[in-house]
Amino acid sequence: MTSPFKRLRDYGRYIYAMDPACKSTFEAIFLYPVVRAMVSHRLAHYFYKKGHTTLARFISQRSRKKTGIEIHPGAEIGHFLFIDHGMGVVIGETAQVGDRVHIYHNVTLGGTGNEKNKKRHPSVGNDVIIGTGATVLGPVHIGDGAKIGANAVVLQDIGPGHTAVGIPAKIVH
Numbered sequence: 537m538t539s540p541f542k543r544l545r546d547y548g549r550y551i552y553a554m555d556p557a558c559k560s561t562f563e564a565i566f567l568y569p570v571v572r573a574m575v576s577h578r579l580a581h582y583f584y585k586k587g588h589t590t591l592a593r594f595i596s597q598r599s600r601k602k603t604g605i606e607i608h609p610g611a612e613i614g615h616f617l618f619i620d621h622g623m624g625v626v627i628g629e630t631a632q633v634g635d636r637v638h639i640y641h642n643v644t645l646g647g648t649g650n651e652k653n654k655k656r657h658p659s660v661g662n663d664v665i666i667g668t669g670a671t672v673l674g675p676v677h678i679g680d681g682a683k684i685g686a687n688a689v690v691l692q693d694i695g696p697g698h699t700a701v702g703i704p705a706k707i708v709h
């Protein structure tokens with residue numbers, strides 16, 4: 537198993553490679569809010585799975601205060617999530633996010649309905665890009681490699697490799 541330090545280093549290297557505005561791996565690890573948010577989320581998710589939901593929520597809310605990124609402890613997040621800028625991102629309890637997903641600020645992966653113990657939030661595949669201000673609502677599925685335009689409101693499934701823009705989001709290619 538890879539050590540937490542190596543995983544952190546790889547995460548920093550990934551962000552450095554993805555963001556032309558990032559000047560070093562050091563900068564990525566220590567100054568990018570997503571890194572802090574994800575370290576907190578891994579811990580919060582661990583406690584959530586063990587049934588310590590209040591402690592989990594405490595960790596995630598503290599992280600939200602520090603980073604502006606709110607990830608519910610129940611959300612399942614893959615490797616190398618890159619939330620650029622961070623501020624205003626909300627990821628709900630039953631959301632699932634794949635690997636190498638790139639999300640900009642003010643994105644919501646939100647729920648519809650208020651039934652407990654039911655999937656209410658989106659599932660996002662691998663290598664998806666979600667533009668700033670986009671809102672994805674309900675238990676919809678965003679396929680691998682899809683792109684969601686800035687400020688889009690997505691209310692239905694988007695197939696793999698498609699680009700969706702607008703309100704409500706429509707596929708443009």
Ligand SMILES: CC(C)(COP(=O)(O)OP(=O)(O)OC[C@H]1O[C@@H](n2cnc3c(N)ncnc32)[C@H](O)[C@@H]1OP(=O)(O)O)[C@@H](O)C(=O)NCCC(=O)NCCS
Nearest residue numbers: 640665666667668683684685686687688699700701702708
């Ligand atoms: C959706 C997006 C990924 C599409 O990129 P792309 O694959 O290169 O597609 P194009 O730019 O060729 O756009 C395809 C069509 O969608 C339209 N479009 C693109 N983004 C749009 C948006 N956010 N809202 C509405 N229409 C949009 C284009 O005008 C174009 O329409 P046309 O075919 O009638 O000319 C990109 O436009 C986007 O929104 N990226 C998010 C970037 C971001 O949030 N940056 C924040 C940095 S701080």
